[in-house]
Amino acid sequence: MTTVAHRGGGYVARPTPSGLVDVVDLILDKGLVIDVYVRVSLVGIELLTIDARIVVASVDTYLRFAEAVNRLDLAQGKEETLPELLQDMQEGGAKHKTKGALEGVKDTVSDVADRIRGRKDEDEDDEDEEEEEEEIDDEDEGQEEEDEEEPEEQPRRRRAPAARRRRER
């Protein structure tokens, strides 16, 4: 996590700089859309956005909650905040190439109940994405830490139409 600065021993955390998840939530899909203003000289670029890992009310989510609540009085000392719990489900936020002139960002972000997660190694290629099958039924309590469900969605690669347009001209 990021550095969290508590001011004057208060209860509210004021992280500076904001953590990546907060930054992504703040800026993606927000702000003035430049192609509303600039039409002729707009340059399409390739945007790698961090894949929005969608947390839907799914069986897996429910099983995680059930596990957490089952475990509750066994592990009183260990208090995770919910993001940590859910992060287990969301690990593997795949690199996601999307189109340039802004709509692509919207595509990935506007889904309901989405959460955006980035891993530190975003810069690297995603060939090493494991294709592990999730087998929650057979999951041992003991190996739970290593077991991360992988995103079913493969990273999609798209090239910005604006970029293409520019080349063809």
Place this chain on the structure above:
Amino acid sequence: MNGATTSAQAEDQACYVYGVVPDAAPKPADAAPGVGNPPSPVTLIHHGEVAALVSEIDPEAPLGSPDDLRAHAEVLDTAAKRGPVLPFRFGGVVRDAQAVTDELLDPFEERFAAALEDLDGRAQFAVRGAYRQGRILQEILADRPEIADLNARTKALPEEAGRYERIRLGEMVAQEMAARSAADSRALLERLAPLAVATSDGAPAADLAVDASFLVDPGRREEFEAAVEELAGVWAGRIDLRLLGPLAPYDFVTGLIERTVEAS
């Protein structure tokens, strides 16, 4: 624009646009690097009453690493701390500085200037909070006997046999959590919205208890921050509240521009 094709093909630099500030805005600090790898310094392109915050980038290099996202936010939030700024959405690239002047600043100067004037001094604050897992689950078990019963039953069952009961249990927990998040979000808005000029809130994402943004007048900033601190105290141990800001008005800029269009 006749030369656009050839020059664009030959160019290996393009102009990334962060946002628009008043002409009198201070020059961006050298310490704030822009997007791209390696990042170029952020500069201002002045035109009339307004100026664009830009930096050069290689249009062929993909953009969107965590550093790029942070740089975009950092440039805008730094500008927001010094004065009004209209943030553009991440990823806006224009051919060159001349095009920024000709196609962005010149035709829309009045509109940008009016929105900046409207904004003067106000900044966005985002308030987000996550539940403490153990605490919220205990709360749910204590308040909902049927969930506690189902919990006790599934615990006693072997893994295979209890699958559907556990899915049901998890579903009930998730629904209860969503209901609590809705109630806590209402409480947050009731407390903070009266202290803000504008409020932006949607349903908090699945892993957040509360998530809302506020546009705050400089004169009420202290009061607003104190109210957030007070809420964080009330929720201590239950919701970890964090306050982001002052930020560029990401959630409010579109509304500001639309308002100035309607007014003119």
